Amino acid sequence: MVQLVPTADADPVNRLTAILADDLAAVDRVIRSRMESEHARRVGEVATHVIDAGGKRLRPLLTLAAARLCGYAGDAHIGLAATVELIHTATLLHDDVVDESLRRRGRPTANRLWDNKSSVLVGDYLFSRSFQLMVESESLRILGIIADAAATIAEGEVLQLTASRSLATDEPTYLKVIRGKTAALFSAATEVGAVVAGAPEPVIAGLRDFGDAFGMSFQITDDILDYTGSAEILKKNPGDDFRASKLTLPVIKAAAHAGIEERAFWTRVIELGDQREDDLEVAMRLFDRHGALESSRQDARRWSDVAHSSLGAVPESPVGLRALLADLAKDTVSRLT
Amino acid sequence: MVQLVPTADADPVNRLTAILADDLAAVDRVIRSRMESEHARRVGEVATHVIDAGGKRLRPLLTLAAARLCGYAGDAHIGLAATVELIHTATLLHDDVVDESLRRRGRPTANRLWDNKSSVLVGDYLFSRSFQLMVESESLRILGIIADAAATIAEGEVLQLTASRSLATDEPTYLKVIRGKTAALFSAATEVGAVVAGAPEPVIAGLRDFGDAFGMSFQITDDILDYTGSAEILKKNPGDDFRASKLTLPVIKAAAHAGIEERAFWTRVIELGDQREDDLEVAMRLFDRHGALESSRQDARRWSDVAHSSLGAVPESPVGLRALLADLAKDTVSRLT
Numbered sequence: 001m002v003q004l005v006p007t008a009d010a011d012p013v014n015r016l017t018a019i020l021a022d023d024l025a026a027v028d029r030v031i032r033s034r035m036e037s038e039h040a041r042r043v044g045e046v047a048t049h050v051i052d053a054g055g056k057r058l059r060p061l062l063t064l065a066a067a068r069l070c071g072y073a074g075d076a077h078i079g080l081a082a083t084v085e086l087i088h089t090a091t092l093l094h095d096d097v098v099d100e101s102l103r104r105r106g107r108p109t110a111n112r113l114w115d116n117k118s119s120v121l122v123g124d125y126l127f128s129r130s131f132q133l134m135v136e137s138e139s140l141r142i143l144g145i146i147a148d149a150a151a152t153i154a155e156g157e158v159l160q161l162t163a164s165r166s167l168a169t170d171e172p173t174y175l176k177v178i179r180g181k182t183a184a185l186f187s188a189a190t191e192v193g194a195v196v197a198g199a200p201e202p203v204i205a206g207l208r209d210f211g212d213a214f215g216m217s218f219q220i221t222d223d224i225l226d227y228t229g230s231a232e233i234l235k236k237n238p239g240d241d242f243r244a245s246k247l248t249l250p251v252i253k254a255a256a257h258a259g260i261e262e263r264a265f266w267t268r269v270i271e272l273g274d275q276r277e278d279d280l281e282v283a284m285r286l287f288d289r290h291g292a293l294e295s296s297r298q299d300a301r302r303w304s305d306v307a308h309s310s311l312g313a314v315p316e317s318p319v320g321l322r323a324l325l326a327d328l329a330k331d332t333v334s335r336l337t
Numbered sequence: 338m339v340q341l342v343p344t345a346d347a348d349p350v351n352r353l354t355a356i357l358a359d360d361l362a363a364v365d366r367v368i369r370s371r372m373e374s375e376h377a378r379r380v381g382e383v384a385t386h387v388i389d390a391g392g393k394r395l396r397p398l399l400t401l402a403a404a405r406l407c408g409y410a411g412d413a414h415i416g417l418a419a420t421v422e423l424i425h426t427a428t429l430l431h432d433d434v435v436d437e438s439l440r441r442r443g444r445p446t447a448n449r450l451w452d453n454k455s456s457v458l459v460g461d462y463l464f465s466r467s468f469q470l471m472v473e474s475e476s477l478r479i480l481g482i483i484a485d486a487a488a489t490i491a492e493g494e495v496l497q498l499t500a501s502r503s504l505a506t507d508e509p510t511y512l513k514v515i516r517g518k519t520a521a522l523f524s525a526a527t528e529v530g531a532v533v534a535g536a537p538e539p540v541i542a543g544l545r546d547f548g549d550a551f552g553m554s555f556q557i558t559d560d561i562l563d564y565t566g567s568a569e570i571l572k573k574n575p576g577d578d579f580r581a582s583k584l585t586l587p588v589i590k591a592a593a594h595a596g597i598e599e600r601a602f603w604t605r606v607i608e609l610g611d612q613r614e615d616d617l618e619v620a621m622r623l624f625d626r627h628g629a630l631e632s633s634r635q636d637a638r639r640w641s642d643v644a645h646s647s648l649g650a651v652p653e654s655p656v657g658l659r660a661l662l663a664d665l666a667k668d669t670v671s672r673l674t
Contacts, residue, residue, distance in 0.1 A: 037492050037495065037496075040492050040493075040495040040496040040498075040499065041499070042495050042498060042499050043492065043495050091461075094457055094458070094461060097453070097454075097457055098454040098457060098458060116434070116453070117434075117435040117498055118495070118498060120431055120434060120435060120457055121431070121435060121491065121494045121495045121498060122495060124428075124431060124464075124490075124491040124494065125488070125491035125492055125494075125495055127461075127464065127487075127491075128484065128487035128488040128490070128491045129488055131468065131484045131487060131488075132481075132484040132485060132487075132488055135477060135480045135481045135484045138477055140472060140475055140477070143472045143480060144469075144472045147465065147468045147469040147472045148469060150464075150465035150468060150469075151462070151465040151466055151468075151469055153461075153465070154458065154461040154462035154464075154465045155374050155377050155380065155462055156377075157458045157461065157462075158374065158377040158379050158380050158455070158458045158459060158462055159374075159377040161377075161379060161454055161455060161458060162377065162378070162379050
C-alpha cells in the first residue's frame with residue numbers, strides 16, 4: 001500500500017522510499033527469492049553481494065511510483081520493479097568486468113572478490129531470471145518495452161566500448177551511449193509502471209518520456225559531478241572518469257573547441273591514456289576556458305525541464321507522487337550548483 | 338517450403354539441412370539482419386565472426402524440423418529458429434571468455450581477435466536481440482519456454498564453474514551441468530517448434546523430451562569423443578578437456594572407483610591442474626581399468642534410446658522428418674563405435 005508519511009526529508013528519493021516502503025520491501029523479497037539458485041551456490045553469493053551494494057533502488061522506485069501514480073491497486077508492479085532491478089544488477093556485474101573496476105560504491109566489486117567468470121555468468125543468470133519474471137506479467141506489450149530497453153542498453157555498451165576513448169566521438173554519439181547506459185532503463189521502468197496500471201496512452205507516453213529525460217539529466221549530471229563533486233557526495237574519488245580516460249560530455253565540449261595544442265593534450269590523456277601529475281588541473285582550466293562544464297550543466301537542466309514538462313499529461317495522485325517525480329528530476333540537477 | 342530431396346547422404350544433419358534448405362536460408366537472413374547494429378559497428382563485426390564459425394546450425398534445424406513435422410505451414414518458426422541460434426551464439430561468446438578459449442572450430446575466438454569486453458557485450462546484445470525477436474512470436478507460452486531454458490543454461494554455466502574442477506562432483510551434478518550446457522536449448526528448440534505449429538499436447542511433450550534426451554546424449558558423446566576421437570572428427574585436438582582439467586563423465590566414473598593412489602592422480606591433474614607428460618595415457622589406462630568409457634557410452638546410448646522412444650507419440654510427416662530426427666539421435670551415438 002501507498003503510505004502517507006511526514007515529508008520532513010528534503011531528498012525526494014527518501015520521500016519516495018518512505019511512501020513506497022511496503023512495495024519496496026515486497027520488491028526486495030522477490031529479488032532475493034529469484035536470485036537464489038538451488039543448484040549453484042555461487043549465484044546467490046555473487047548476486048547478494050551486488051544487490052546489497054545496489055544503493056537506492058532508484059529504478060524499481062520509478063516503476064512503483066509510476067504504477068501508484070496511475071492509481072494501480074494490484075500487485076503486478078512488484079514483479080516488474082524487481083525485473084528492472086535484476087536487469088540493472090546484471091548490467092552492473094558485466095560493466096565492472098568490462099571496465100575492470102575494483103570498487104563500486106566504496107565496496108570491492110564482485111569481479112575482484114570472485115573473478116570475471118563469476119560476474120559474467122551470474123550476470124547472465126540474473127538477466128535470464130528477470131526475463132522469466134517479466135513473462136509472468138503475461139503482457140506482450142510490457143515484454144516488448146523491456147526487450148527494446150535491453151537491446152538499447154547492450155547496444156549503448158558496445159558503442160561506449162569503441163567511442164569512449166576516441167576524440168572523434170561527437171555529442172549525438174555520447175547521447176546514444178548515455179541513453180543506453182541510463183535513460184533506456186529509467187524510461188522502461190516508468191513506462192511499464194503506467195502500462196501495468198492500465199493508464200491512458202497520453203499518460204503512458206508522458207511517464208515514458210519523463211523516465212527518458214530524467215535518465216539523460218541524471219547521467220549528464222553524474223558525468224559533470226565526476227569533475228566537480230566531493231568524494232563524500234560521489235562515494236568515489238572526483239576525477240575517476242578522467243583518470244580512466246573516459247570521454248564524457250565536458251571533455252567532448254572542450255575538445256570540440258580545442259586548438260592544435262589543446263587537442264594534443266586531449267589526445268594524450270584520453271586517447272592514449274598517458275596521464276601525468278596536474279593533468280586533471282589542466283583539464284579543469286580547459287573546461288573553464290571553453291565553458292564546457294557550464295554548457296554541460298545547461299544540457300542537464302534542459303533534460304530536467306523536459307522531464308518536468310513530460311508530466312504535464314499525468315494527473316496528480318492523492319499522495320502527491322507526480323510532484324515527487326518532478327522534484328526528483330529537479331533535485332538531480334540541483335546537485336550541480 | 339519443405340523439399341523432397343535425394344537422400345544419398347547418410348548424415349542425418351546433411352539430410353535435414355537439404356530438406357529444410359529454404360527455411361534455413363530464411364533463418365540465416367533473419368539472424369544476419371538482427372545482429373547488425375546501426376550505431377555500434379563492433380557488434381556486427383564480432384557477431385559475424387562467431388555466426389560464420391557457428392557450424393551446422395543444429396539448434397535452428399531442430400526448431401524447423403519440429404514445426405514442419407507437426408505440419409506447420411506458416412513462417413513464425415523462422416524467427417523462433419533464429420532466436421534459438423542467437424541465444425546459442427551469445428552463450429558461445431561468453432563461454433569462450435569464461436574458458437579463456439583461443440580457438441573454436443579451428444578459428445581464433447572473438448575474445449582473441451578483439452577482447453573479452455567485446456565478447457561479453459556483444460553476447461549481451463545478441464541475447465537482447467533474441468529476446469526482442471521472440472516477443473514478436475506474440476506467444477507467452479513460447480516466451481516462457483525460452484526464458485526457462487535461458488535460466489537453466491545460465492545456472493548450468495555457474496554450476497560448471499564451481500563443479501568442473503572438483504572431484505566431489507557426482508553424476509547427478511554433471512547431468513545438471515550438461516542439461517544447462519546443451520539439453521535445455523535443444524529441448525526448447527524442439528518444443529517451441531511444436532508449440533508454434535499448434536501440435537496436440539502429447540506431441541509437444543514428445544518433441545520436448547526428444548530434444549532433452551538428444552541433447553544429453555549429444556553432450557555425453559562429445560565428452561567421450563574428447564578422449565577417443567580423432568582430430569579430424571573433433572575439429573580440435575583429442576584430450577583438450579583433459580588438458581584443461583575438465584571434469585567430464587569418464588573422469589567422474591573413473592574417480593568414483595579410484596583407490597588412494599588413483600585418487601591422488603585425479604586430484605593432481607584435475608583439481609590442481611598440475612599435468613605432466615604421459616598423464617593422458619595414465620588417464621586412459623584408469624578409464625580402461627574401471628570401464629569408465631564403456632559405462633559412459635552406455636549412458637549416451639540410453640539417452641539416445643529415450644530420445645527415440647520420445648518420438649512415439651509424434652506422427653510421421655510426408656517427407657519423413659520423424660525418421661530423420663530418430664536417425665539424428667542414433668547417428669550421434671554411432672560415432673562412439
